[in-house]
Amino acid sequence: MPTDQSRNNEKELLARLAAGDEKAMEEAFDAFYLRLYYFAKKLTRNESEAEDIAQEALVNFWVNVKDKGVQPDNTESYLFQMVRNRCYTFNMRELMKAGKQDDLSRLGKAFEHEVENQLMREDIFNRIFREFNRLPGQQALIMKMIYIDGLHTNEIAAQLNISPNNVRNQKARALDRLRTFLADSLKFFLFFY
């Protein structure tokens, strides 16, 4: 849910992009590239194609806003929609290449389902990622070391030069915060139902 604050930020960003501000484009790129890449990878199951598709969408976004006066209502859905369209074209071509013309009629609806599904997942994961990044102090780093790098408490303690108990405490506090966040998300989704 975009708040007024994020709406204003988005407007401001678009205005800077329209003025050709490359720094603004770098911010937009950092905010969206990996999200778009993930989404494209899920839809095409092809990593290098997904990289190209995400790139292309952002290049077009930049050119359209800077040179063609395009002002999307919602940057996020504009970008995801572009990626969706390109993935659809790619999947269709792959089917043609494989000589599976008969499957083309199947592609349409099954693809829409997959788009819905992946948009929803990416949205949830992105919310959790943002929350992860908001963890104070060393908590985000410790969580990353535990869950992503698969390190043990003692290894983390040694690397960060803190006590194992400190690591455990910080992990507990981080988990608490994420649980509260998930509880709120549940409330949010239940409310909509």
Next chain:
Amino acid sequence: MHDNQQYILTILQKKLQKIPLTEEEQAQLNEWLQVNEEDALLQPGADEQELLEYLQLRMDSDRNREAFEKFRSQAFTNRDVVHVKAPARMRFAWIRYAAAIIIIAGIATWFITGNRNNDRVVNNKGHRKVDIAPGHDGAILTLANGSQMVLDSLGNGVIASQNGAQVVLKNGLVQYDATGKIAAEITYNTMSTPRGRQFQLVLPDGSKVWLNAASAIKYPTTFTGKERLVEMNGEAYFEVAKDAAKPFRVKINEGLSVQVLGTNFNVNAYENEAAVKTTLLEGSVQVVAKSSVLLKPGEQAIVTQASQLAIDDKPSIDKVMAWKNGLFNFEGMRLKEVMKQLERWYDIDVVYEPGVPDIEFYGELSRNTTLIDVIAALKDSDVHFRIEGRKLIVLP
């Protein structure tokens, strides 16, 4: 969201916020966690694994940096304006919210129930509990001499020679190529799909046939007589090659057949369904039972077991053709009808416990979905499911 699940989610939310639970609530939650672990409805492992991969990707700042360098070098070459279509209408919103709740609840449960041993989650991709894979392409070909071949394991090439025709398998499709010498006697082949399989074949006259699960078609290896006669049961979609001189006829049983010129139509003739439904998409067909009727495109003939013939002039073509398009369409369908489809596609038996209400379902799903995901979407306040081996138990 429905009452029972709503209740569980409320408890879950309390638990997450560390609000003390009553004994009753704790018992409910324990039971729910246990059932879900058994059913793997929350697919322990899969979503969390996915989430961890996502987080890892988002933290990969080198990757982002590299991509940005590439972007920097491209972004100054002008491109054409891209036409962006309006976002598609949200058709499956309810499934989306239900799925979102299930995923969040799953991740939340994972945070609650420990995951102390993170190796388990990081390293095991295959850790899904009992699930049943969807059906796929495959069939059994019975030749004139009674020998049988399983077609999901064969490669391309000539697989048999049948009285003046060669049976050729190419990219999972069987077709008949006449060799020139037509034999005097007619030989018949039968293509049949068991439950959990579908198949496509091209008949000797070039007509295409798609067979749904648990279906069969019997046909001559060359069409020699005045008409092209095939017999079928189960469900099949036909695209009949035009040949005005040789009408095409589909025999469903002694009292029922469909007479065709060149046309596309679907026949649903499962013996455990109340009626045989013939739906015409293009061209014209005549359905012959005790009486007969000429169908117009978009119409459906319904022949009951008592050979009563009726016409539905506005059947949902999406619903009729869903199977061929790789979908389940449960729009307005009753529980037992839905379960019959699942039985055929997942090769399972459905058992009903007493007191299950005959509710209606809505929405569409890909047929390429595992059984657990299908029942997760179908779950309702009044109807619950449990998988035991290849049995799906429906509980009130």
